[in-house]
Structure formats: structure tokens, C-alpha cells
Amino acid sequence: MDFLANLQIGFGVALTVQNLLYCFAGVLLGTVVGVLPGIGPVTTVAMLLPISFTLDPISEMIMLAGIYYGAQYGGSTTAILVNIPGEASSVVTTIDGHQMARQGRAGPALGIAAIGSFFAGSVATLTICIAAPPLAAIALNFGPAEYFSLMVCGLIAAVVLARGSVLKAIGIVVLGLLLGIAGTDVNSGVRRFTFGLTGLADGIEFVALSMAIYGIAECAINLEKKDEQAEVTRAIGRVWPTWADIRHCTPAILRGTVLGSLLGVLPGGGALLAAFGAYTLEKKVARPPRTFGNGDIRGVAAPESANNAGAQTSFIPMLTLGIPSNPTMAMMIGALMIHGISPGPRVMTERPELFWGLIASMWIGNLMLVILNLPLVGMWVKLLRIPYRLLFPAIVGFCCIGAYATNSNATDLFVMAFFSVFGYLCLKLECEPAPLILGFVLGPLMEENLRRSLLMSRGDPMVLIQEPISLTFLIAAVLLLLVVAAPAIQKKRDEALQE
């Protein structure tokens, strides 16, 4: 069976000493940044992008992926013990998780979070194995018209699912699209939005932009927050939950895994949406529902399973279609591009070792994470004592070195400085920057595909609705827009996202 042969390739790659080390480095780093509030996987991946040049692309992807799903484990530790989400995707875990800790059940809460995450991670890995090849096979027949419509649909989904005001999200997406098309136009060779600067002839450097927003601006915002005197729960107790706990949580873990896997694939989805969705669902369907908010272990199990499943399945659209569903995936695409690999349906056939090696590494990484997180949890808690006056200057320093090292181009530093200020203002104005990054990556792709499909149809825009797949995506996009516009549904959305 192909499936087994593929897994064999994958484990063959992932189990080499070098890749095991990178996988371990990734999940370790992921756990650390997961535990630390204020620095997340996106910041970390952004800072590590410039290292891409020196690493083998497979090891690089294995490490970056490890950071992303590793942070989902680490984030729950802080959420449960300190009542501060280490990651945005652990926000809902604080609700019941910290209550459990106050009742002296911190150990089981941490335990169930790790067990749920591991189960969900394993299922998500299998889901990628099964779902990705047929999806890539379909995607191989996608022409420019189909790609354009798919991206329109994806961007609109990203807007609909963004937190906060829809209007702001639309504004930010459009700005991202415009920033993305700066530089030399691929169809005519004309330079756009470069202000005559040679340094901008190739557009705005993605590494500089993402480090500005997720590295420097995030740090600045975090500095403003008063040092919240974290009340760290000292007594963790027995980590392994009782059989009764596990039996009680099994349906929650299953539901969280399925919902998380589905929401992860959506454009605009990923770990964050998965965790929110799963908690909301659990509150609705679990019996008895009363205990939620008062330390219900299912309120930890469901979102923690879901965020890990979502983190992993969000690799599906990135690996098969070359379309990022969240900023971390956008950065993965950036990293692959640095190696001259353009993500898309071809990767699976041309670089099977990369594709399957990455997937196999995810399962290995999940196993490492369980070991890292359960017995060593006391060590991670100590991390919370690192003063930010040391951490943040280090981040800013890394960002500056990284932005310059990418192209040895001083313009990139100015670009980063400019967007640091810009990103800070955005965050101040409560504009979620995720749609900006998605728009920035998708903008040039959308434009290229639209113009290419028009070139091929000799300028006839009807081609976009004559192709059935393309038409389907466009209809889906319109439906999504209607959903946002409908007031009743909008209220629901706000409720769901505000929890």
C-alpha cells in the first residue's frame, strides 16, 4: 500500500540523528515560547527564518513545525498554573484549567492537556497522511482561474474568522494585498510602489515585515502591560489523571480532535480558532454542563486537543495548495521559498522526503512533547521568572541581525523599522495583524493568477465562472460575505469569538 510506503519514507527521513535533533530543538523551543506569555510561535518562527540559508530544508521545516505545535503544549502549562495564556490559543484553557489548579488539581489538568494533545496530534498526523495526497491530486489540475477563486475564498474566510471588527479586518487585508504587490510586476516588469528605491525593486521583504510585526511590535505592546504579579500554583501534585477523569474526558477529547482537525484546514483557521470552537461546542453538548467555568476537566481536554489538532492540520492547505491558513504557515511558505521550493501540489511528488519526513516528524515530535511536558513541568514553570528586560532586548537584537542577514540589504532594516511602528499602531488600534500577513502572501499570488487566467482567456473574465471548481469557490466566498453581513449571524460570531 502506498500509504505505508510513504510513511516508511517519512520515518526514514525523520528518524535520522540530525532530524531528530532538529525536531527536538523545535519542540523544546516551542515549549519554551509556549510557556512564556508575550512571545509566541509566530515571533519565534519569524526570528528563525534567516537561519534558513544554512539549514537543509527538511530539517528546517521539521524544526519550524515543532515550534508551532510545541507551543500548543507549552501554552497550556501557563494557562493552568498562572491563569495567563502562554499562547492565544490557550485562552480558553485558563477558564477551567486555572480553576482546577486552585482546587489542587493542577496535576490532572496538565496531564489531561498533554494526553489530549498527544491523541489529537496523532489523529491529525494520520489525517494529513490520508487527506493530503488526494487533495494534492485534485490541486494539480487547478489552473490560474481555480487558484484565484480559491484564494479569494480563503481571504474572505480569513476576514470572517478574524477576531474583532470585520471592517478593520477588511481594511487590514486590503492593505496587506497592496503591500504584497509592491516591487517589480511579474507581467510587465514595471516597478510599483517602490518610491524609486532600488532596495524595494523586489518588493517588501517578508522576513523584515513579519519580524517587525510579530517580533518588535509585539514586544513593545507587551512592555506596556504592567508586570502582572503571576500567582504561580506551587503544588502540582500527581500529573497522571485518574481513570475516572480519562473516561470522563474521552468524548471531549474526541470531539475536540475532530472539530480541531476540521477548523485547522480552514483558511484563517489553525490552533486559535480550533480551541475556541471546541470549548464552545463542549459547553453545548457535554452533560452535565453546569460545571464549566468551575474547574471542569473537560473544559481543558477539549480545547487542548483541538488546538493541537488544528495546529497540525493547518499544514494541509500549505503543503498541498501552497496556501497559508495562518501567519505561521505563511512563514513556512517563506522559508520554503528561500530554498527555492515553491509550496504546492508538486512538493509531494517532487520532494516526497520533505513532505512525508515532515509529517512523520510531527508524530515523533508529539511523543517528545509528552515526555518533555509531563515529568518536566516544574522546570517550565521556572521559566516564568525570566525578566522581560532581558528577553525583549534579545528579541529585538535577533530581529535586526536576522532582517539584515536575509539579503545583506540595508533597506530591509528600514522596512523593518517602519513596519515596527506601523505594527505597534495596528495593535494599539486593535487591528489584528494576521490578515495583513495573509494578504501580503496571497496578494501577489492572487494578482498573478487573475492576470494569467485573463491572459489565457484573451481578456475574457467569464473564465472565472465558466470553470466549475472556480465557480464553486466564488459562490462559497459570496456566501461567507453574506454570513458576515447578516446581523443575526454576526451577533453569534461575536459571541463565539469573544468567549
Place this chain on the structure above:
Amino acid sequence: MNRLTAAALLLIASALPTAAQSWPDRPVKLIVPFGAGGSADTLARVVAEHLSATFKQQFVVENRTGAGGAIGAAAIAAAAPDGTTIGITNLSILALVPAINPAVTYHPIDGFTHIAYLAGAPVALSATSQSSIKTLKDFIDTGKKSDKPLTFASSGVGSDGHLMGVAISLATGVPLEHVPYRSTSQAMTDVVAGHVTLSTFTLSSSAQFLRGGQFNGLALTSPERMPDQPEIPTFKELGYPALVGTTWFSLSGPPKLSAEIADKLNAEVTRIVTLPEVQSRFRRDGFITQPMSAAAFTKYVGDEVARWKPLVEQAGLAGKGG
């Protein structure tokens, strides 16, 4: 003269510009105007490794990307001619970009000391196997009958593939529509799926699809048939002698580089590209070599500049990239 002055004089003397005889006495920077991992970068690293071994001095590859290679090329042209900075140039940097973009700061011939021709890659005109085009004759017949021009994919406006497409269109009289791509892999995906009919990518980029049967190889721009694709004819043998040409990579330094250094490098590069291990690598990558002296290569650059300029104009690109 006391000892102090003597020591000072000695210091000054040692700081004087490097004499060509002792070159290279310091590490040499090899600027690659393209990203890591591409053809130019791979070539540069192979050459740098051998040069470092021969001259017992590090040749350090530095990627200076941007503006289609113009940024790195300008850096090579502006370096001090002391032999510590040389770089990789190519067809696009020397013959295409300056014709398209009047704002480039370097002159393709006088702005450099051209050192050596490294390798050339012929273009393979290929058709997707989804179409009925199997030979150059099919291409001409279908292209002339079709009410819509046939489409061809290349790696961007003003790329060698684009201009080769223009040249093919002119020589054969078949109208063609250019579809530019930012990434080679996306272009290949679209040609394999039949969204675009033709490809004018280099043989090295097309080889795996030709082998896999997704592409039909129609004709090559190499002077002779290639050892690994003996079944694909050349344009020359099919009666289009004007369509002989390759995209090429070369080694250049800043202007006024001493002839002695240039000749030393030329002799060494000529030896490197004919080494059996380098040749087998080139053969696998679809590269051909044409050893020539530094003077002969400088003349070659002049010929290529003159040859491509009218095609750039024909494609309506001259002065576009401002």
C-alpha cells in the same frame, strides 16, 4: 634612519595594494547576484570550492540578490579592482537587464572585466503532452492554424525564456502569447496540466518532465544534440540556424582588474569546468561548456548584447523597467 621609521616604512609597504604576483593573499569574495540554491548559486559554489583549493585562499560566496540580479551586478562593477571581489554574471544581467531597464548603473561591457565563461544551458521548446503537438512541424502547423495564439510559460518578463520565445516566434512566424510566472515550479505545474501549451525553460528545468513524458520535447537551442536527450533535435538541424544560443553563466570582476589576475582565474576556471566530476555534474544538470580566453569571452559578451537588444525591442520591453 632609526628603527622606528624603518618599522613604519615596513608597515606602509605591507599595506600597499596587492601586487598581482602575490594574488590572492587575502580571501576573495565571490558575489552571486541570485538567491541561494539556484543555478547561479550552485555553479558559484562548485567553482569557489575548487578555486579555494587551488589558490590556498578562501573564495567566499556572498549572495546579493535583488532587481533581477542588477543589485549584485552593480556591486561587482563597483568593487575595488584589487582581485578581492569577483562575481557571477549571466546572460540576463549583461545582455537583457541593461536593455530593458535604462536605470541600471553598470555598463554590460565596459563596466566589468570579464574573466571566463562558466557554463551554458540550452532552452528546450517543449509542449504539454495534453496537446497533440509532438514535433516542431506540429507546432508550426497548429500555431499557424489556431485562431488564438499558442501560450508559452517562462520565468517572468524579460527572462531568457521569454526572449527565446520571442525569438522562436519571429523565426518560425508562429504567433505566441507569453504567460509569465514568478516561480518555475508553478509554471511547470501549469504546463503539465495543459493550462499553458508550451514551455521555453532551459533543458535542465525541463529534463524531468521530458523524461516523465509530461512534456514533448520539440527542439533545443544547443549547437548539437545533447548526450542525455539524443531524441530531441536542435533548431539548427531543423533549419533555424538563428535559434542557436544558450542562457549562460560567467565570471566577471570590476573594471581595470589586472590582466594577470584575470588570466590566472580564466586558466583555472577552464581547468575546473573540464574536470571529470564537474563535467558529469554539468551533464546531469543540462549544462554545456565552451572554454574560451578572457578576451574571447569579452567579445562573446559584446556579441550577445548586440544579438538580444533587437529582441528586447521586438518584445516591447526596451526601457520598460524604470
